[in-house]
Amino acid sequence: MAQPEFVQWATDELKDRHSGPMRIATGNTGGLIPLPIIDPENFKAIVDEYMDLNLKEYLPIEYSEDSIKGYEAQRKVMADMMLASDNAFLELPLFAGPSYSAVLIKVLSRGTVMLDPKDKYADPIVDYHTYGIPSDRAMMRSILRFIRRFHASPSMKELGAVEVSPGETLLTDEDLDAWLRKSSSCSTAHNSCSNPMMPREHGGVVGPDLLVYGVKGLSVADSSIMPIIPGAHICSSVYAVAEKVRGEQRGRSPTEDDIC
Numbered sequence: 001m002a003q004p005e006f007v008q009w010a011t012d013e014l015k016d017r018h019s020g021p022m023r024i025a026t027g028n029t030g031g032l033i034p035l036p037i038i039d040p041e042n043f044k045a046i047v048d049e050y051m052d053l054n055l056k057e058y059l060p061i062e063y064s065e066d067s068i069k070g071y072e073a074q075r076k077v078m079a080d081m082m083l084a085s086d087n088a089f090l091e092l093p094l095f096a097g098p099s100y101s102a103v104l105i106k107v108l109s110r111g112t113v114m115l116d117p118k119d120k121y122a123d124p125i126v127d128y129h130t131y132g133i134p135s136d137r138a139m140m141r142s143i144l145r146f147i148r149r150f151h152a153s154p155s156m157k158e159l160g161a162v163e164v165s166p167g168e169t170l171l172t173d174e175d176l177d178a179w180l181r182k183s184s185s186c187s188t189a190h191n192s193c194s195n196p197m198m199p200r201e202h203g204g205v206v207g208p209d210l211l212v213y214g215v216k217g218l219s220v221a222d223s224s225i226m227p228i229i230p231g232a233h234i235c236s237s238v239y240a241v242a243e244k245v246r247g248e249q250r251g252r253s254p255t256e257d258d259i260c
Contacts (some may be wrong), residue, residue: 003160021095029095032088032231034104039142046142047082049136050108051075058133060112063203069200071110074228077109081231088231090143099165102143103188106229108133113194128186140184141176190234192223210245221245 013020035043053242055068055075063071081087091103111129117123131137144166151161166179198204200213206225212218221241223234 006159024038030091031093032164033090033146034085034087034231035089035139036085036140037081038090038146042142043082044133046138047079050082050133051079051140053133053135059110060115060127060132062112063110066201067203070196070198070204073198073202077228078106079206081106081228089139090146092147101188102140102147103249104136104140104143107229108139128185129182130184137177137180140180141173172203180238190223190229192226192229192234195224196227197221197225198227219245 010020010022014022022047023096035046039046055071059068082089087106089104089106091105093100093103094236109129111127111132111134112125114125114127116125150156151163165183166176169174170179194206195212196203197206197208197210200207204227206212206220208220210219210225212220221244223238223241225241226234226237
């Protein structure tokens with residue numbers, strides 16, 4: 001919680017000079033932080049536990065053998081990212097409000113997007129399968145403890161903030177897990193990865209040419225083709241996909257396999 005003197009100063013700045021932190025409606029700065037920084041003592045143990053999981057127990061029951069093989073291939077890539085010091089797993093947006101979000105960027109759990117069996121024209125049924133992979137909870141516990149260390153630093157302590165949620169009394173893994181289950185959001189916009197560019201035998205939907213497997217005249221060129229979420233906001237990556245498509249189509253006549 002902010003100190004009353006700070007709140008009054010910020011209020012006066014907005015009223016008298018139309019400036020100050022209260023002009024910031026949403027996060028305009030923040031940190032993109034890799035797992036070895038988030039939890040330098042335990043990040044290797046988190047990766048080892050993740051690699052030892054029996055995937056069939058934790059992936060959605062709808063997943064085919066091909067989809068499980070595809071995730072197995074992804075798991076090796078994800079583990080390398082978790083060990084890297086230059087690949088973000090936490091986004092910590094900062095703004096002038098009394099709270100902020102802690103965003104796990106590279107979620108390990110996988111969900112489903114299914115047709116409604118009662119009405120194929122209805123909205124699809126989306127199940128994020130949040131925390132389906134227990135390693136996501138382990139990383140989020142590490143993130144909460146990282147934020148506590150961040151606020152315990154001398155520069156942050158000067159602001160006089162007090163932890164309200166989850167609360168200073170929640171210390172054990174079990175307590176933090178219970179809080180995460182009731183407070184986490186399934187997504188923070190930036191939806192992606194529902195039509196991954198992967199081999200068809202691994203459950204992929206599009207190939208490197210962005211053509212949909214088994215369908216004539218249909219391509220996908222948006223964030224859904226990303227097999228893994230980037231360690232950043234996805235806007236520039238979507239622009240790169242669009243530029244690739246435009247570049248490939250220059251200098252040739254349209255065909256039935258062009259983007260619909």
